[in-house]
Amino acid sequence: MSDASYRDAIFSTPLDRVARFSFDEQVVACFPDMIRRSVPGYGQILGMLGLIASRHLRHGAEVYDLGCSLGAGGLALAGTLAPDAFRYTGVDLSPGMVARARETFAAECPEHRMEVIEGDIRTLPYRPAGMIVLNFTLQFLAREDRDAVIARLFQALEPGGVLVLSEKIVAGDEQHNAWLVERYHDFKRANGYSDMEISQKRTALENVLVPDTLEAHHARLAEAGFARSQTWFQFLNFASLIAFKDTTTPAIPAERKS
Numbered sequence: 113m114s115d116a117s118y119r120d121a122i123f124s125t126p127l128d129r130v131a132r133f134s135f136d137e138q139v140v141a142c143f144p145d146m147i148r149r150s151v152p153g154y155g156q157i158l159g160m161l162g163l164i165a166s167r168h169l170r171h172g173a174e175v176y177d178l179g180c181s182l183g184a185g186g187l188a189l190a191g192t193l194a195p196d197a198f199r200y201t202g203v204d205l206s207p208g209m210v211a212r213a214r215e216t217f218a219a220e221c222p223e224h225r226m227e228v229i230e231g232d233i234r235t236l237p238y239r240p241a242g243m244i245v246l247n248f249t250l251q252f253l254a255r256e257d258r259d260a261v262i263a264r265l266f267q268a269l270e271p272g273g274v275l276v277l278s279e280k281i282v283a284g285d286e287q288h289n290a291w292l293v294e295r296y297h298d299f300k301r302a303n304g305y306s307d308m309e310i311s312q313k314r315t316a317l318e319n320v321l322v323p324d325t326l327e328a329h330h331a332r333l334a335e336a337g338f339a340r341s342q343t344w345f346q347f348l349n350f351a352s353l354i355a356f357k358d359t360t361t362p363a364i365p366a367e368r369k370s
């Protein structure tokens with residue numbers, strides 16, 4: 113398995129039939145380029161994970177990164193926090209993603225406690241955790257599974273625990289949403305995607321990536337029992353929320369690297 117990463121050209125030639133989008137080997141091979149050029153604010157959200165953890169994570173606690181893909185969330189945390197500050201468990205269904213995430217952690221942060229599980233976040237037995245990261249993953253689950261997953265994550269969180277939930281979102285108002293989607297397509301065009309690539313990927317993602325409104329996310333978090341949730345980041349139709357299990361703060365927060 114090579115660690116090379118390619119430019120995303122998956123939808124650059126006309127396809128007779130556009131297949132449903134999946135996280136197969138073709139996507140794994142160009143994923144860093146695809147996500148960086150397709151998700152507004154991706155790097156900024158990752159950059160905040162370590163800072164959020166250093167305020168909210170109990171020293172030494174477990175961090176889950178659900179739908180970890182190539183482990184970018186884990187790398188961001190290991191870049192900010194000392195090896196004894198946390199234990200990381202990344203989970204992903206895609207074998208290609210899991211294999212490459214393991215290689216990356218072994219090469220980039222051998223001192224940190226980084227584990228990657230090939231598994232389904234809907235059925236995984238969770239250990240108690242101080243922080244759970246769901247970066248652009250809930251949107252790929254069937255709507256009917258989302259409430260149950262969030263409820264299980266609430267149960268897994270320790271007192272003082274936080275959930276970071278990043279998602280593509282849809283605006284409830286049709287005009288507002290149309291403006292966001294048009295500007296999102298401008299964003300993709302500015303990042304080198306052609307109209308054909310934008311349109312074919314949109315087809316591939318239909319009924320695969322189904323975004324909720326911010327209101328639906330906050331309501332689901334409240335329903336699961338979270339004491340409070342807030343949107344801390346939004347860039348066009350992509351947002352990140354933080355949800356607090358309760359009003360406790362960790363006794364000894366994870367220390368940042370010196």
Ligand SMILES: Nc1ncnc2c1ncn2[C@@H]1O[C@H](C[S@+](CC[C@H]([NH3+])C(=O)[O-])CC(=O)[O-])[C@@H](O)[C@H]1O
Binds near residue numbers: 203204
């Ligand atoms: N049921 C499931 N169980 C486990 N994994 C799943 C499931 N369904 C989908 N996945 C996995 O969730 C990931 C979503 S990508 C996350 C980016 C990452 N967080 C990042 O910060 O780079 C988002 C995107 O590409 O827009 C893929 O790797 C899937 O295999």
Ligand SMILES: O=C(O)C(=O)Cc1ccccc1
Binds near residue numbers: 150151313
């Ligand atoms: O490209 C898109 O249209 C997206 O919504 C973001 C995305 C990024 C990576 C995989 C799937 C979707």
